[in-house]
Amino acid sequence: MTAAAPPRRTGPVRSEGVRLAILEATARQFAARGYDHLTIEGIAAEAAVGKQTIYRWWGSKSALVAECLVEGMLLPHRLAPPDTGDIRADLTAWVDAVLTLLAEPQGETLLRSIIAAAAENADIGRRIRESLAGSESIVGRLEASIGTAPNLTPGAPFEELSETLVGAIVLRALSRAPREPGDAARIVAAVLGPA
């Protein structure tokens, strides 16, 4: 007498190649057309995949985008602030880089699309905060720089400082404020206090 058979596991297993093809197609379409104007059918066609294969593994367009984000397929990776030891200079350089990205059409589309996706999907919202303000990047840097700027005192609200910095950039993206010289420095000054 044999033990009950375990649930027989036959047939092919999920194809990693297919998964990647879908995510890459999503990323391409996302960058090219923005979050709205993404279509499942377009992604399926570009990935040479059946629609059902997408629906089987992701529940919605935004889940797809969220996974792209997690995989780092949407944002250029150069977006971490440099680390020269001078927190003000580092943040200023970083803000400036982001504002520069924002000044290019495809960068603008990209950032605003991520914002739109975040507005629609809670997961993406949570992820964007982690990915932009994650402890390894900004909050941690601020904590490590106590004493080097007026606002960086022991017990300062580092989380919130980080949020104001990123928030100011998000607001810029939304409001389409024209870029002006010194913007990055002024934003950093607003967060760290006067130089």
Added chain:
Amino acid sequence: MTAAAPPRRTGPVRSEGVRLAILEATARQFAARGYDHLTIEGIAAEAAVGKQTIYRWWGSKSALVAECLVEGMLLPHRLAPPDTGDIRADLTAWVDAVLTLLAEPQGETLLRSIIAAAAENADIGRRIRESLAGSESIVGRLEASIGTAPNLTPGAPFEELSETLVGAIVLRALSRAPREPGDAARIVAAVLGPA
């Protein structure tokens, strides 16, 4: 020498009642269902209006929403900070009020919908900044309070301070950060400097 006659204007004139009915229907649907899930057909039906009448005067869903915003039909008007003379207390109360609004489901839908609309439509983006950070509300208040907080020095970047404040709130809305006691105070502290 006479001026050229303006093109003779005959025929019925645009109906203000219809215009208002459409905007009100838009505002109701916007609050009830969010920016995506707005449909022109739904608005037309609720306003008891032909679709063409909407398309005649507005080119897109977002233009409709933008006009609603300008007319003040989307945001509760209580959203201006109080003015007791104590800038820190005033801003804290205001931030707290906004976070409270954000904690209610319909308030959250409303704010995130506005963000989504702004991400899609440049006009709305510009308007949201004016309406949230307009000189009469926050920037002006900061300038009028020079000397009462560490960051409010002569020559401080008041515009950017205002942006960081509003941006932090926008980021909160996007990231769905759970609300915690003292949030408002910490955000204001991040902007104004330590108490």
Added chain:
Amino acid sequence: MTAAAPPRRTGPVRSEGVRLAILEATARQFAARGYDHLTIEGIAAEAAVGKQTIYRWWGSKSALVAECLVEGMLLPHRLAPPDTGDIRADLTAWVDAVLTLLAEPQGETLLRSIIAAAAENADIGRRIRESLAGSESIVGRLEASIGTAPNLTPGAPFEELSETLVGAIVLRALSRAPREPGDAARIVAAVLGPA
């Protein structure tokens, strides 16, 4: 006791120029685009006339077309059979002329449009019969030619003979039968009997 006064008749009187402009625009559009694809708005625009002016005087698209027909603005006037005294030759020439008209694209559109209009509007139906088979043209000619063809006997059903002739042409127009040499002669032979 006097009769009630008739409704006082003041104001400008119906403009004949406007009436003609509308009918001409109708005829042009009818020939150019066919009966379906006629639009009141298109006619109004082409005639530089308000829509209401059309609706004031005609109740429907088909009434408009019917009046065009009555005014002879739709059919080329050359469509009466010649009269050389030889009924068979005359009818054959006439049928041939109509089939020739039918072989040109605009002639085909025209005839089929009239058929479509007749199918929709009783007035037009009646008119088409009068205008194509009116006593002055075919029935009369048949009656006047008694004895010159096998079927033209005293007491023959001249009305019906005329109908079969015209009907065969209508059927040709509907069925898009390709034209072949001798068609006209055969049709006439079918109606008049063998030569």
Added chain:
Amino acid sequence: MTAAAPPRRTGPVRSEGVRLAILEATARQFAARGYDHLTIEGIAAEAAVGKQTIYRWWGSKSALVAECLVEGMLLPHRLAPPDTGDIRADLTAWVDAVLTLLAEPQGETLLRSIIAAAAENADIGRRIRESLAGSESIVGRLEASIGTAPNLTPGAPFEELSETLVGAIVLRALSRAPREPGDAARIVAAVLGPA
């Protein structure tokens, strides 16, 4: 050397049930409301089918009607002439039956709608001729009856004789001529020659 593989054909196949539901709905609406006043949306609703499913397979309203016609869903099948051996009696009975059908409101709608459809769509035009004057019905009968009527001589234009007969009926339908006793006999006499 092998032939190129044909494009692999997978996926669900066209649903015959859906096709029939659409054609039946079309036939019902056609009979009930006439050719104009047919709407794709109405058919889709009655067939409980998406509009897109109709547009996927038929390019136009008239293509739909043409297919109905081919499937024999529009015309009552009793419309073939009887066959007693007496061609004059048979045709007279048939014409009489058609004129009777034409005297009922729904029969009139039906016939005129088919004419309207034929005027708009070439396929329908061709089909109506085949279906009304197909060789198995009238032309063949005439040929088989050579010698039994004045016009039925060897070498007579049987095609055209058939056309004049059917054409006369079509013209009747278009012209709304009131029906009178003896009409059928006179029409047949016009075609076959005097009795």
Added chain:
DNA sequence: AACTAAGCGAGACGGTACGTCAAGTCTTAGG
């Protein structure tokens, strides 16, 4: 001459249907 009525151009309005797009579900066949 002032005072009515139309007639008329223009065009806003509530609707209906159009033909298209994409969504998400379901079905078939190949591997």
Added chain:
DNA sequence: CCTAAGACTTGACGTACCGTCTCGCTTAGTT
């Protein structure tokens, strides 16, 4: 049993015209 293909229902899109309804002229009779 995963997958590509794609048929299916649903629902919204934006457009074209419909027929009705004001508007603000202009014009032709009264009074």
